[in-house]
Amino acid sequence: MRVHFRRIFVKTIANVPRKGPALLSCNHPNSFLDAIVVSLILKRDVHFLARSDVFRKPWANYLLRKLNMIPIYRLQEGVGNLDRNNETFRICSEILSRGGLLLIFTEGNCVVEKRLRTLKKGTARIWFGAMEANQWKLEIPIIPIGINYSHPFDFRSELMVCFGKGLQFSDLKDHWYNDNPLAIRLFNERLTAGLENEMLIIPDPKFDHGTEVLLDLKRSLHKYPMFQTYFFESNRFDQEDKFLNDLFKDNDHQAIIEEASRTGIAIKKAGFRPGTFSKEISFWNTVLLSIGFLPACISLLINIFPIWLTNKALAATKKDPKFRASVMLGASSIVSYLIYLLISLGLMFVSWKFIFCLFVFPWLTVLTTVWWEQLQLRRARIQEHLWYKKSPDLMMKLEMTRENLLMQSGAINLSPAEGA
Numbered sequence: 001m002r003v004h005f006r007r008i009f010v011k012t013i014a015n016v017p018r019k020g021p022a023l024l025s026c027n028h029p030n031s032f033l034d035a036i037v038v039s040l041i042l043k044r045d046v047h048f049l050a051r052s053d054v055f056r057k058p059w060a061n062y063l064l065r066k067l068n069m070i071p072i073y074r075l076q077e078g079v080g081n082l083d084r085n086n087e088t089f090r091i092c093s094e095i096l097s098r099g100g101l102l103l104i105f106t107e108g109n110c111v112v113e114k115r116l117r118t119l120k121k122g123t124a125r126i127w128f129g130a131m132e133a134n135q136w137k138l139e140i141p142i143i144p145i146g147i148n149y150s151h152p153f154d155f156r157s158e159l160m161v162c163f164g165k166g167l168q169f170s171d172l173k174d175h176w177y178n179d180n181p182l183a184i185r186l187f188n189e190r191l192t193a194g195l196e197n198e199m200l201i202i203p204d205p206k207f208d209h210g211t212e213v214l215l216d217l218k219r220s221l222h223k224y225p226m227f228q229t230y231f232f233e234s235n236r237f238d239q240e241d242k243f244l245n246d247l248f249k250d251n252d253h254q255a256i257i258e259e260a261s262r263t264g265i266a267i268k269k270a271g272f273r274p275g276t277f278s279k280e281i282s283f284w285n286t287v288l289l290s291i292g293f294l295p296a297c298i299s300l301l302i303n304i305f306p307i308w309l310t311n312k313a314l315a316a317t318k319k320d321p322k323f324r325a326s327v328m329l330g331a332s333s334i335v336s337y338l339i340y341l342l343i344s345l346g347l348m349f350v351s352w353k354f355i356f357c358l359f360v361f362p363w364l365t366v367l368t369t370v371w372w373e374q375l376q377l378r379r380a381r382i383q384e385h386l387w388y389k390k391s392p393d394l395m396m397k398l399e400m401t402r403e404n405l406l407m408q409s410g411a412i413n414l415s416p417a418e419g420a
Contacts, residue, residue, distance in 0.1 A: 001040055002229045003369050004155065004329045009234040010041055011162040011198075016143055018044075021096040022166065023130075025123050025191055026145040027199055028105035029112050030152045032326035038103060038145060041161055046101045049088070049122070051109075052081065072122065074108065085122075089129050096130040096140055106191065112152050112322050114202040116195055124187040127169065128176050136173060141166025144191060146198025148237065150219065153324045156373060158219070160237045162198035167191065200240055203248060210257035211247070213264030216274035217402055218243060218411035226284055227370060246410045256408050263401050270387060270398070276380045278399055285374045292371040299368035302343065302361065306335040336365070 001008065016022060024046070028034055039046040045068060052071035055061045070091055073081040095102050108120040123142070130140055144164035151157040167190060175183035202211045218240070224231075247253050267277050313331040317324040340361045347354035388395045406412040 001037070002366050004325075004332075005159050005229065006156045006373070007158045007224060007231060008037075008041070008229055009158070009160040009231045009236045011160070011234065011237050012165075013041065013163050013232065015163040015165055016042060016044075016101075017141070017166075019099065021099050021130075021138065021140045022101050023096065023123070023127055023140055023142045024101060024103040024145055025106045025142055025195065026103060027116055027147055027195055028107045028110045029114075029147060030149055030325055031110045031323050033329060034105065034110075034147050035103060036326070036329065037147065037159060037161060042101070044101050046103050047092075047095050049092070049102075049104045052084075089126055092126045093130040093133045096126075097134055097138065102126070106195070110322055113205070113208070114148070114200050115205075116192060116199060116201070119188040119192055121184050121188075123191065124184040127187070128172075128183065131170070131173075132176075136170065139168070141168060142191065142194075143167075144194035144198055146195060146200075146237075148200045148240075149325075150215070153321055155328060156369070157325075160200075160240075162237050164194050164198045167194055198237075200237070200244055202244065207254075207257050209264065210259075210261035211244070213260040213274045214247070214257065214405060214409050214411065215240065215243070216264075217260070217277075217406055218409070220275050220277065220279045221406070221411065223280075223282075226282075226288065226374070227366075243409070243411055252408075256405065259401070260405050260409075263398065263405060266398060270394070271383055272380055276377060278384070278402065279377065279380075281377055281381055285378060288371055288374050289378065292367060295364060296368040296371045299361075299364045302339065303336065303365060303368075306332055306339055309335050336362075 016024070024038065026034060026038060035046075035048045035050075039048075047068040047070060049072045050064065050069045052073045055064055055069075055071045070088055071084075072088055073085050092102055104123050104126065106119045106123045107117045108122070111117065127140060127142060131138065143166050146160075146162040146164070148160040148162070149157055150159075169187055169190065172183045172186055175186065202208055222236075247256070250256070264274050267274050310328060310332040313327050314324060317327050340358070344354070344357045344361065347357050384395065403412075
């Protein structure tokens with residue numbers, strides 16, 4: 001996680017009970033990665049509902065069930081299979097009855113976007129079923145979770161995970177018995193509001209590109225410790241949520257977003273990314289690049305095979321890029337740990353003094369990743385200077401447009417730094 005993500009912001013994790021049952025309801029923007037990040041941030045065992053077609057092969061069925069995954073059968077997998085969900089719901093009730101955590105992606109399928117889609121009925125059916133099985137005596141809060149990626153497909157993106165306040169729907173008990181569809185509709189309406197409170201929302205797909213450029217420009221104002229990955233109880237989500245709300249309240253938001261989209265294209269054509277364009281480089285950038293050169297070279301030699309194999313695996317995701325980040329994290333993790341284990345065991349055969357390598361190698365990779373990232377910032381700054389000499393008018397225009405966009409969108413008024 002520390003290698004794949006540049007920064008991870010976790011908000012109000014205390015809303016998840018430390019013990020006892022809870023139904024975790026989550027948006028679904030990034031395939032298998034969503035379940036991985038929630039389970040690793042929480043320090044409790046989490047059971048997941050996953051689409052049934054990935055359980056078809058016997059070895060996959062065995063492995064996935066060992067990883068606390070439960071198959072859910074969807075209409076597109078055959079009408080005849082839908083009755084098998086009764087067994088799935090029974091298993092879910094058992095998990096909640098014995099005080100477990102159950103995670104469900106209430107939208108049903110994965111779509112990479114900053115919007116919440118219409119909720120399916122499954123979450124409501126599981127919750128009402130579990131309450132019914134326990135004669136409505138067990139308290140099962142529903143925790144809305146918002147997962148927000150800065151760039152879902154990219155290595156070293158940023159992640160924000162927001163845990164909302166637990167919701168209770170016991171007042172819908174009579175509706176559940178007397179008017180089942182109404183109970184589910186009211187359940188989903190309240191849960192929708194709870195989930196949207198924990199998500200960054202871009203209301204219309206036509207605004208996606210320009211708004212993402214504005215978010216990147218705004219993020220370039222932040223300053224964070226170089227090696228810190230996790231930020232608990234950070235106000236980062238609240239800042240970006242306010243930024244988007246203010247942006248779309250403004251009647252001129254369409255003009256601002258269209259200008260941002262054109263600027264983003266121009267910055268990209270010049271060879272930069274909006275988030276790194278004109279970003280300040282600290283003194284510690286030079287220090288790290290100097291003292292981290294040799295460790296980075298050693299780590300790159302160790303990781304050359306995992307990098308190659310991960311890139312080969314990523315080639316298979318070209319037709320369906322929503323799996324890209326999941327494959328990247330999964331393949332690189334598995335291969336890297338196998339390589340570390342083999343190298344460490346080999347060194348221990350030489351001498352037990354080398355046992356420390358088991359602990360050093362993973363952190364060496366973290367160091368190298370940060371070193372490489374700082375090198376790219378330095379490269380971008382050098383490239384900017386070269387462009388200033390080659391085409392000063394263009395660069396000045398881009399920089400002025402960037403400042404104007406930040407001021408017009410309100411981003412420049414937000415705090416540029418956050419306490420560590």
